[in-house]
Amino acid sequence: MKSLWVVLGVVGLLVLVLLLSGGSYVSTKNTLVQKNEAINAAYSQVDVLQQRRLDLIPNLVASVKGYVAEESAILTNIANARAGVLAAGSDHAAAINANTKLDVALGPFFRLQEQYPNLKGNEQFMRLEDELAGSENRIAVGRQRYNKVLEDYNVYVRQFPNSLWAGMAGFHYRDEYFKGNPENKAAPKVDFSK
Template sequence: MNKTVWIVLALVAVLVIGAFSGYNSLVNMDEAINGKWSQVENQLQRRADLIPNLNATVSGYAQHEQAAIKAVADARAKLAGSQGVAAKAEANNELGGALSRLLVIAENYPNLKADQNFRQLADELAGTENRIAVARKDYNDAVQIYNSKIRTFPSNIYAGMLGFGAKEYFKAAEGAQQVPQVKF
């Protein structure tokens, strides 16, 4: 065989090895994103599991605040039934808002604020909110790396052919970037 055939075979071999390597890299990144998303869902579920106890504790002290308690329960149900990153993010934002309103209402009941069970639930909820923030950041970091990979050369060539598309970020609620005004 002549020299040209060997060069062509070597180039084809390099391209095939590069394609397999790139494919495996994309699969690993995709699985990392799925794992990070599972951690987000795990923390969202942890928060959802705290809500019935929090609602029960608050309703024991604030019977006439049923609208706020129902809003939290409804938002929790919406989060549990949502599918996909965008739907989960929207439901999560609604639940966060409903929980914030419920905790503001709790401020009006000194006996409730002094209740050991309520304080423990509020502390667990605050810790869970921190875990959710960390899980969201880790997920978004993994998505950023993956999306950058599938958009850069040469990965963009075979990523599209092999069905690797861009992933959605877990976005903050609208208005979250605005600093709230505090009036005294």
Template sequence: MKKSWLWPVLIIAVLVILFFTSYNGFVNSEEDVDQSYSQIETQLQRRVDLVPNLVSTVKGYASHEKEVLKDISDSRSRLAGAKSPQDEAQANDQLTSALSRLLVIQERYPNLKADKQFTQLMDELAGTENRIAVARRDYNEKVASYNKKVKRFPGALIAGIGGFDKKEYFKASANAQEPPKVDFGGNS
């Protein structure tokens, strides 16, 4: 009878070890999500940094395309000021739409299309767009893995105790599916 206390102590010790192991797993997963999100932010910042150079290059060739250039500048500011993944996704979609209208302008001005600086900036922007797509995919994969841990039993209990909440995906807004509206009339 002297050893009757041993089993409860062992069970408690095993439960404590399992709790801390699971808790540390959540910490690692959350850090993976945060690190992956920072990669999106890095690429979005790169994109935001390219835009002023692109706009100033275009201004020299198409100064009367003020609305498109203003939309690009405004959406760039919204992206720079976004606070959440969803806000960033919406601002990113607006900037993408504005930049796609810039591509239409490029077609209307052959001299702009031939400008070496413009071509280089557009190539850098295209590369950045690819990096953003990869970073978004990686982030969303990390979020999916993390959210599964948060929702599944017994992880849901540990997540609740440890304060680990579900993370937001980096989603495109509903209007991102719509093509940009471009006016080919002389009303620019």
């Protein structure tokens, strides 16, 4: 009878060890899946931010070029009309005609002033610079978050007993700290001379 209790005790202990080990394995695997998905989500966010930068730069450059070109054309038309008024001199008919041309040239300028009270080309350049700086900051923060999530995963995978279960479940140390797309390593080139 005593041997039966010993056998039952050993069997009970084995069942308890198996239940604890199985629970530890399941818990570790679930946490690893969660941490792995967090890495994927963080990298996806960095990708989105980089794509935003890639989309933003040509659009902002084009809008600044368009804004400066429009302002430049208006100012050129005004300067030419003013020169016509000065050239008309004392000839009344020529002066009236030249002033009418100046009125026509000033019309778009006033309409633009209503739409853009602070009509200055350099403010657009400042806006472009601010937007680019903001994009770069967002990307830096996204990369930092990604690296932190990856570090958390790697520490968890390497800790005991997680390291035993991680290897069995197919989760390994990931040396994927942000390197990014090689195209994104170079700072964007902005050329306003075209």
